[in-house]
Amino acid sequence: MSAWMGRRKWITVSLFLLPTILAILVFNVYPILLNTYISFTNRNKFRPNPDCEVTLTGLLDPLCWPAFRENAPTGLGSPYTLQDPIFANYDALMGKLFQPDALLSLFLIIVVFAPLFGVNYFNKRQERKLDEKIAPGLLWVLGIILTIALFFILDVPKSIATLMDTGDFLAVVLRTILFVALRVPLTFVLGLILAIILNLEDLKGKTFFRVVLFIPWGASSVAILLALVWQFLFRQQGTINQIITQFGGTGPIWLNNPILAFGVVVLADIWFSYPFFMVSILGALQSVPGELYEAAEVDGAGWWTQLMKITLPLIRPAVLPAAVLTSITAFQMFGTAFAITGGGPQRGAGTPGATEFVMVYAFKQIFQQQNYGRATAFAVLIFIMLFLATLYSLRITKMTKGAYE
């Protein structure tokens, strides 16, 4: 806008941005600084107090600020100090990762997935060529077979077990990644199927189904209460087991079995999140011109071909950013797992449980163990991961935008 120039413009802009900047500084930047600093100290429930003589502690810990001293009570226990060596918290979380057998396991896992990346790269290169193409589908089948073969030859489960033993960080992160890898594709498929059916023109009762299928989205804003309801359904005497009993079987104790508990959390979290995909895909489907399908029909393309060649490529730009963002939020899922299993079932004391995903782990470390030093180090590592993932998602959003504008 041209009306305000020079100094006047700067004053206006600063005035309008000032509240945001202040809030961000106080509630986002400052916690990150304090967190990073604490992650290098041995602060825990026995050493909760700051030693205000240390310059950085005196500067960062609010308990040391003169203006606030009368408000902030100091607890029992001795002051915390910097760790010696300084990376001790990080070492406890993931130190063993840098030992030979763990690195070997990591390398083996990468080797297993190499064929898939190879196929992807090769197909991308092939796209530019006009002739002498090898069918991409065939290559994918080959790549997948090779991957599965390598999976068993190199004994990947053992490598993963080795990695899980390197410390809490990888154990928790790998579990969370498994959760995301199950939850997001399943949510997408469910959302896609429902959206395609709801998009049919001659379907009766469409409005009813649209409204009912949208309910979980509304419920997801009070997620913790609904997650409790899911827990009720899967308790030992819960509804699911009562139904199984009616049919003459005996239901398992769902939440005591690591695999079943994991499945229940995935099922409940899909419930919360599929409407978002359904609505995004429905919106995208409405912009796909119907003539494309008619033309495909004339050419004799079947239902599957239409889905793979028309529907999916055309809804890609709308759905891909949504999928990446959902993956990031799924990675940070807290309420569902916390309310249903509380992170358990645990195999032994002191080890993270089967559904102890990153946020549940952090929450328990902070508020139940009061292991601040360890928890903040974990937070810093997670922050780095999320930061990179977000940058990547921005790139994808920009890419898809650029291609279709």
Add this chain to the structure above:
Amino acid sequence: MKRKTKPWIRVLQYAILIIATIYAFYPVWFAILASGRLGDRLYTLNFLGMFIPTEWTFENYRVMLFERPFLTWLTNSLKVASITTLASLLVSTSAAFALSRFRFKGREFFLVFLLAISTFPGLLSLVAIAQLLTALGLYGKHLGLILAYTAGTLVFCTWNLKGYFDTIPVEMEESAMLDGCGPLQAFILIALPLARPALAVTAILGFMAGWGDFVFASVLVPAPDSLKLAVPALYALANSMSVPWGYFAAGAVIVIIPTIIVYLSMNRYFEGGLTLGGVKG
């Protein structure tokens, strides 16, 4: 597509829809059923009772509404969520206005910086925020909670609103400025009314951030009963052994049903107001 669908495909489609409907609706239905059951019985022993209300009493609702501080919790939640909504709308609209209507050095950087900073999960900064609020004397008070919520919703709201403002042509405001409006006046008179869908969505999401939150509320306002918010208070109720389940269910239904109705009535807006805003999630 005018082609007739084969009957078995139609049957399959309806089968999928009906299974999905049961999946979507049963948990909510279960809560409603449990809220009408007497005493501490969460489950019913007859098979039919799991699906239709074979017994029904309003006793749980009566106890929750008149003998427990549930109405206080609801009022607290409403108060905190409404003030959060107003505050975050005000702050993020002004920021989005500056970011959308002015070109200045560091604008792009600021936008990306906001996004990068917000990737630090709120739960992990909770200890620092709790300490800070303690030092300020705001720990355990609603004001501290409102400040934390407002800051938490700010990045998303600013991005969403800025994205929507960008789609409204500046020319309209410029022509109003030719008629003697200042830039701010032109923006308020011309652009803000046009941005109503985005403002509505932002308001609802801001409201829900306060209304449905569990972690912040349970850590920052742990006690006493008269200050608690509805969701953490209900969660605590469900986890205490001495309280009958029916009470929790009745309270949960009172919280959940209006929330779902608000979302359903906003359905249209969500499709428009979010997709246009550029940021989804």
